[in-house]
Amino acid sequence: MNSTTIFLIAAIIFAVVMLVAVGALSRRLPKRLNQEYFRARWAEILAGVKTPEGMVLAIIDADKLLDEALKKYGFRGKTMGERLVAAQRLISDNDAVWYAHKLRNRLVHEPTVRLKKREAQNALAGFKCGLRDLGAL
Numbered sequence: 001m002n003s004t005t006i007f008l009i010a011a012i013i014f015a016v017v018m019l020v021a022v023g024a025l026s027r028r029l030p031k032r033l034n035q036e037y038f039r040a041r042w043a044e045i046l047a048g049v050k051t052p053e054g055m056v057l058a059i060i061d062a063d064k065l066l067d068e069a070l071k072k073y074g075f076r077g078k079t080m081g082e083r084l085v086a087a088q089r090l091i092s093d094n095d096a097v098w099y100a101h102k103l104r105n106r107l108v109h110e111p112t113v114r115l116k117k118r119e120a121q122n123a124l125a126g127f128k129c130g131l132r133d134l135g136a137l
Helices: 003-028 035-047 052-073 080-087 094-109 117-133
Strands: none
Touching: 035 052, 035 117, 052 080, 052 094, 052 117, 080 094, 094 117
8 A cells, every 4th residue: 555545544434533523513502492483482472471372372382382492402302391400500480391291281271271471471471581591583
């Protein structure tokens, strides 16, 4: 083998190692979320908060939006709860986010629950906090 062949083989090996390293790092680094999309969706959600039914739908939709952000960010889990646990180091107010998510679950699974305006405001604030911490808002 001459020096050109050895150099070519070394360059190919180096390129393959670099591709593998970049691929591994890109899977571990958080994804950058499309803030324009999430801000537009958040504005749509808040626009419907004028009635009690609108508040319920806003909480359900905000929960979906946060779950979408968790998935796009790269958090894994079978349920949103599992993804929230995985994201807890990133979220500054876990209690607020969990409060919001649990309220959503109550609204969906317990039809007799009456939503108070203050509860809705607290839940939406929790969802907003989570979305902001993920870089979605």
